[in-house]
Amino acid sequence: MKRISLFTICFAIFIACWVFLRFVVGGVISVPIPSSVISMYMGLVLIAILVHVSVEDTRFREFLRPIHETLVGENRRVRRIVLAVLIPLLMLGYTYSNLAQKANPPGDPRDAHPSPPLELTYKDEVIGSMQDVENPYRHYEKDDPEKFKSHVENGRRVYYQNCFYCHGDHLDGKGHFADALNPLPANFQDPGIIPNFQESFFFWRISKGGPGLPASGTPWNSAMPIWEDHLTKEEIWDVILFLSDYTGYPYRTFGEGH
Amino acid sequence: MRCCSAFITKKRIYLILSFVLLGFVLLAIVPAFAQDATEAEYRPFPLIGSRNAAWIAAQLHLLFGSFILGVPMFAVIIEFIGWKTKDERYDRMAQEFIKLCMGAFSTTALLGGVLVFILVWCYPKVLNKLSGIFGPTMIFYVVLFFGETFTLYLYSYGWDRMRGRFKWVHLVLGVLLNVWGTAIMFVSNTWLTYQTSPATMFGKLSDETKEAWIENSIAQNPELTRAELLEGVTDKTVIPLHNETTGEFLGNVWEAVNNFTWMPVNIHRLIGNIAFGGSIVAAYAAFRYLVAKTKEEKAHYDWMGYNGNFIALCGLIPLPFAGYWLGREIYMFNNTMGINMMGSLFSWLFIIQAVMIGVLFIGANYYLWSGMGRIKGAEIYARYRPYMIAIIVICVAIWMTPRTLSKISSASELSAMGGSNHPHLGFFGLMSAKNTVVNIVILTTFLSFLFYRRSGKTPIVGWKGIGNIVISTIFFLGVVSIVVIGIVGFAVETDVRVNVLTPWQVLVALGVMVVVTVVDIFMYRKATSSGTINWGQMTERSQYVLILLAITFTSLMGLMGYARSGLREGWHIFGVQKDTSVDAYTPALGDAVNMVSIIMVLFFALVGFIFWLGLWGDKKKQPAVPIEAEVTAESDD
Numbered sequence: 001m002k003r004i005s006l007f008t009i010c011f012a013i014f015i016a017c018w019v020f021l022r023f024v025v026g027g028v029i030s031v032p033i034p035s036s037v038i039s040m041y042m043g044l045v046l047i048a049i050l051v052h053v054s055v056e057d058t059r060f061r062e063f064l065r066p067i068h069e070t071l072v073g074e075n076r077r078v079r080r081i082v083l084a085v086l087i088p089l090l091m092l093g094y095t096y097s098n099l100a101q102k103a104n105p106p107g108d109p110r111d112a113h114p115s116p117p118l119e120l121t122y123k124d125e126v127i128g129s130m131q132d133v134e135n136p137y138r139h140y141e142k143d144d145p146e147k148f149k150s151h152v153e154n155g156r157r158v159y160y161q162n163c164f165y166c167h168g169d170h171l172d173g174k175g176h177f178a179d180a181l182n183p184l185p186a187n188f189q190d191p192g193i194i195p196n197f198q199e200s201f202f203f204w205r206i207s208k209g210g211p212g213l214p215a216s217g218t219p220w221n222s223a224m225p226i227w228e229d230h231l232t233k234e235e236i237w238d239v240i241l242f243l244s245d246y247t248g249y250p251y252r253t254f255g256e257g258h
Numbered sequence: 259m260r261c262c263s264a265f266i267t268k269k270r271i272y273l274i275l276s277f278v279l280l281g282f283v284l285l286a287i288v289p290a291f292a293q294d295a296t297e298a299e300y301r302p303f304p305l306i307g308s309r310n311a312a313w314i315a316a317q318l319h320l321l322f323g324s325f326i327l328g329v330p331m332f333a334v335i336i337e338f339i340g341w342k343t344k345d346e347r348y349d350r351m352a353q354e355f356i357k358l359c360m361g362a363f364s365t366t367a368l369l370g371g372v373l374v375f376i377l378v379w380c381y382p383k384v385l386n387k388l389s390g391i392f393g394p395t396m397i398f399y400v401v402l403f404f405g406e407t408f409t410l411y412l413y414s415y416g417w418d419r420m421r422g423r424f425k426w427v428h429l430v431l432g433v434l435l436n437v438w439g440t441a442i443m444f445v446s447n448t449w450l451t452y453q454t455s456p457a458t459m460f461g462k463l464s465d466e467t468k469e470a471w472i473e474n475s476i477a478q479n480p481e482l483t484r485a486e487l488l489e490g491v492t493d494k495t496v497i498p499l500h501n502e503t504t505g506e507f508l509g510n511v512w513e514a515v516n517n518f519t520w521m522p523v524n525i526h527r528l529i530g531n532i533a534f535g536g537s538i539v540a541a542y543a544a545f546r547y548l549v550a551k552t553k554e555e556k557a558h559y560d561w562m563g564y565n566g567n568f569i570a571l572c573g574l575i576p577l578p579f580a581g582y583w584l585g586r587e588i589y590m591f592n593n594t595m596g597i598n599m600m601g602s603l604f605s606w607l608f609i610i611q612a613v614m615i616g617v618l619f620i621g622a623n624y625y626l627w628s629g630m631g632r633i634k635g636a637e638i639y640a641r642y643r644p645y646m647i648a649i650i651v652i653c654v655a656i657w658m659t660p661r662t663l664s665k666i667s668s669a670s671e672l673s674a675m676g677g678s679n680h681p682h683l684g685f686f687g688l689m690s691a692k693n694t695v696v697n698i699v700i701l702t703t704f705l706s707f708l709f710y711r712r713s714g715k716t717p718i719v720g721w722k723g724i725g726n727i728v729i730s731t732i733f734f735l736g737v738v739s740i741v742v743i744g745i746v747g748f749a750v751e752t753d754v755r756v757n758v759l760t761p762w763q764v765l766v767a768l769g770v771m772v773v774v775t776v777v778d779i780f781m782y783r784k785a786t787s788s789g790t791i792n793w794g795q796m797t798e799r800s801q802y803v804l805i806l807l808a809i810t811f812t813s814l815m816g817l818m819g820y821a822r823s824g825l826r827e828g829w830h831i832f833g834v835q836k837d838t839s840v841d842a843y844t845p846a847l848g849d850a851v852n853m854v855s856i857i858m859v860l861f862f863a864l865v866g867f868i869f870w871l872g873l874w875g876d877k878k879k880q881p882a883v884p885i886e887a888e889v890t891a892e893s894d895d
Contacts, residue, residue, distance in 0.1 A: 051627075
């Protein structure tokens with residue numbers, strides 16, 4: 001039986017990796033992976049294959065042998081013709097698919113997170129520096145649990161009166177308005193949202209809403225209203241307490257002295 | 259006709275064209291010099307603008323500086339090894355390194371001068387403010403510079419004269435050279451780190467500054483009492499060193515020097531210099547290997563390239579830890595700056611950084627694996643290689659997975675994911691996952707080096723079987739611990755993850771490397787040799803990889819320099835002195851990449867020219883030191 005060439009094995013591994021990412025991870029296990037991310041991973045797979053085959057001279061020669069044979073071999077004329085037709089066709093298809101107009105707009109080129117200002121304000125009142133301001137009711141968690149609970153309850157009331165339409169019953173960003181919005185409302189159940197920011201950051205985002213987002217990193221297109229026009233300072237701080245209490249995720253802190 | 263064609267020679271055409279070009283350049287420069295030079299805050303630099311001019315000069319100065327500070331660090335260690343082992347090759351190699359350094363030294367000084375001229379001309383307001391605070395350090399810098407210059411001359415020119423019984427004096431000079439060099443870097447780091455973080459912790463302030471800060475804060479907030487102000491202030495509270503309204507400096511020089519990011523930048527650059535110096539030396543050796551005509555030359559430069567890469571690896575392995583510390587201090591100084599760095603404006607830069615560090619680790623491992631091809635008896639380790647490649651590539655893939663995919667996804671893809679974060683791959687975008695894979699990549703690279711070290715040797719100790727089991731168990735437990743800590747990191751407060759879990763991951767990785775090295779050294783002591791290292795028999799591909807590593811290091815330094823400097827955004831001194839020049843905007847990542855690429859090409863052109871000059875003068879003087887194929891057990895122990 002004819003031995004399968006190293007080139008064929010590598011080619012099969014490459015295709016298998018693509019199938020795994022595209023259909024197994026991006027279909028069976030999870031939701032589809034964006035094509036740009038798949039391209040990135042496939043680039044790494046290609047590097048891994050090339051590293052493996054080219055470290056040793058003998059293996060590299062073995063890997064290149066079918067390519068060499070195809071290019072100059074006497075009895076490889078048919079293969080050469082097939083490739084000479086196939087490669088331009090593939091390039092043509094690739095170019096066409098990239099240039100053809102599609103009813104699929106690109107994603108938002110906005111930043112992952114907006115840059116907060118240095119100072120935290122409520123309307124025109126300066127509360128303090130973004131770095132140092134803490135939730136004024138947070139200390140009740142230890143000092144007066146009953147009072148803390150009442151603030152959380154108030155936060156719950158505020159949330160279900162104002163926020164859940166977009167951010168959802170379970171704070172997962174799946175409110176009944178959510179599908180009409182782009183970008184989608186924040187999902188507070190995601191472990192990368194609450195733990196990454198201080199409470200002051202959330203106060204800023206809630207109080208200033210979409211229109212208060214910075215000029216850099218645009219377009220934000222956020223539909224978030226300016227809540228300081230409708231809520232008191234205490235209500236905003238309370239809803240921040242509720243978000244953490246409901247999801248179980250603590251906000252970012254900087255330990256002693258911060 | 260003949261008369262005409264004789265007159266219009268090619269040379270003359272080039273000459274005329276050059277003059278015309280020069281004329282255009284002068285025409286472009288004239289308006290800049292015609293500006294009012296009396297009390298200007300800014301003056302435009304002709305053609306390319308002030309920011310670009312300062313950027314190019316500063317980055318080139320830094321790259322050359324990094325090279326000439328990094329090389330003497332390992333040159334003196336190699337010289338010491340040569341002295342102790344009485345192996346002439348090490349001494350020759352160290353001398354060759356210092357010769358490369360000598361050529362680059364004057365260019366570094368020249369570029370430093372160019373940078374100062376550009377700053378004096380284009381940014382007098384900034385320089386005035388900085389020199390008002392740091393005046394004494396600038397005088398100290400000049401003294402150190404003289405010290406370093408003369409020590410380098412003595413060290414380099416006295417190399418041959420101090421052989422024999424004065425070798426120890428020469429080594430002391432080498433150590434002194436490094437002391438001067440490190441001090442110079444620490445001093446110049448104060449100015450730029452102060453621009454980023456002009457603050458320090460309350461506990462580090464003198465009593466006078468504490469009083470000045472208290473008085474100043476109360477003056478700005480008359481309703482505030484002293485007790486109210488100090489309530490909640492601990493020794494670790496961040497205190498700005500300026501009056502926040504007027505910008506007046508409140509502290510003393512030492513407090514400005516000892517600002518928030520000074521020491522992390524010092525350590526990061528110190529280690530980075532070693533890695534960068536090693537990679538440039540390795541690239542030089544690779545080039546010489548590729549053009550070498552004799553077997554001896556090939557063997558010599560193969561050996562030099564190996565040592566250069568080994569040094570670069572020694573620097574590269576702890577570099578992510580130092581970088582992590584710097585990042586943490588930036589967050590501690592100012593949360594907004596931290597968010598801008600990792601989650602906002604500069605976050606995509608860190609994806610590029612992951613790609614480039616991935617290239618460095620894959621390249622360094624590739625070189626080690628290629629090197630094993632020239633050692634007889636190394637074949638037994640080849641079977642592990644595919645798994646190691648898979649581990650490194652999977653870790654790099656996780657490291658470079660972005661958290662938020664909105665910029666690189668179509669609307670339908672975003673909709674399918676249910677947002678800008680992938681529900682599963684999104685976890686890879688968080689620091690806990692990234693820290694985990696960085697540590698695993700480092701341990702895998704260490705394993706590659708361990709295999710290289712063992713290649714061609716057979717241990718003779720009776721406990722070699724148990725020793726291998728112990729080493730494998732340590733590796734296994736280390737990796738499991740790092741992964742478990744990483745998973746726990748998703749579920750704890752950020753404070754705990756940053757200050758407790760991540761340092762533990764680092765300690766586990768370092769612990770594994772230290773313990774395994776100790777066990778391995780004892781196991782392979784007096785090992786018998788089963789093969790030789792055939793120096794000069796590396797593949798050409800592996801040499802191109804060494805050049806690629808140097809290019810990647812240079813680009814990476816340029817890009818991270820853009821991040822460090824750009825983090826200030828619209829400030830010359832963050833929160834103190836606003837940038838009101840025409841360049842008061844943060845360049846887009848694409849612009850920065852273009853600029854860094856131009857700087858990189860300029861750097862390699864200059865380095866190539868300097869090295870070529872060195873070779874030109876040296877060509878007939880000394881042949882490469884012959885390196886025969888050697889017994890591995892003898893060479894490495």
